[in-house]
Every structure is written in C-alpha cells, then in structure tokens.
Amino acid sequence: MxxxxxxxxxxxxxSHFSDLTGFYEEVSGVLMKDVDWExxxxxxxxxxxxxxxxxxxxxxxxxxxxxxxxxxxDDLGISATKDFYxxxxxxGKPFNVELIQQKLDQLVSGKGQxxxxxxxxxxxxxxxxxLILK
Numbered sequence: 152m153x154x155x156x157x158x159x160x161x162x163x164x165x166s167h168f169s170d171l172t173g174f175y176e177e178v179s180g181v182l183m184k185d186v187d188w189e190x191x192x193x194x195x196x197x198x199x200x201x202x203x204x205x206x207x208x209x210x211x212x213x214x215x216x217x218x219x220x221x222x223x224x225d226d227l228g229i230s231a232t233k234d235f236y237x238x239x240x241x242x243g244k245p246f247n248v249e250l251i252q253q254k255l256d257q258l259v260s261g262k263g264q265x266x267x268x269x270x271x272x273x274x275x276x277x278x279x280x281x282l283i284l285k
Contacts, residue, residue, distance in 0.1 A: 158212045158281070165219030169226045171235060171266055182206055193269065200277045210279050220284035227267035232258055235266060 179189040236255040257263030
C-alpha cells in the first residue's frame with residue numbers, strides 16, 4: 152500500500168491484541184510476513200524496524216499507522232508494565248534486576264515509561280518511520 156508521497160504504509164491494529172505478547176504477534180504478522188522469525192522482545196522489535204528482512208528494506212521510508220492506539224495505550228499501560236518488570240525481577244538472570252527494579256520504582260512513582268511509551272520511543276528512534284496514532 153502506498154501513500155501520496157510514495158512511502159510504504161503499514162498498519163498495526165490495537166484491536167487485534169491486548170498485551171505485549173499479542174503486540175509481538177501482531178507486528179510479527181504485519182512486518183515479518185513470509186519470514187520464519189517472530190518478534191518476542193523489545194530489542195527484537197527494535198531490530199525489525201531497521202528493515203532489510205520482512206516487508207520493507209533498510210532505511211526505506213515507511214508510514215506506520217497504529218490503529219486503536221488509545222486501546223493499546225490502556226492495554227500496555229501502568230498495570231501491564233508493572234507486571235512486565237515484576238516477572239523479569241522474579242526470573243532474575245539474565246536480567247539486570249537492579250536496573251529493572253529502578254525502572255519499576257520510577258513507574259510506580261509516576262516518572263517511568265509504560266510499555267506503550269517504550270514502544271512509541273522505539274518506533275520514533277527510526278528516522279525512516281513516520282508513526283501515525285489513530
């Protein structure tokens with residue numbers, strides 16, 4: 152799908168998932184179509200946004216539309232983020248428990264990022280991607 156500027160348009164839909172695992176499944180299906188690899192971590196999500204495998208090439212300009220983003224903002228908000236950090240702390244190695252505890256403390260105090268905000272930051276760090284929240 153091309154927009155008027157000839158950029159490739161890719162859509163993810165927040166109504167297709169309600170947690171981080173579902174988000175990974177959604178972006179794997181949309182961005183990694185016909186590739187035998189699935190996103191399963193935040194780092195993995197960042198990696199596929201460089202392109203070169205999946206549905207767009209390295210540095211190809213794309214427009215990423217996130218439909219139902221308000222639902223995703225709620226689904227991947229404070230509660231989901233707190234659970235995410237608590238699971239990593241409970242698991243321990245290979246995770247840096249001290250760092251994760253700091254992130255959890257920041258979140259609880261109202262100063263930390265939610266998973267939704269982290270995902271937005273990851274997307275926006277890729278200058279070839281224009282993010283549109285709908």
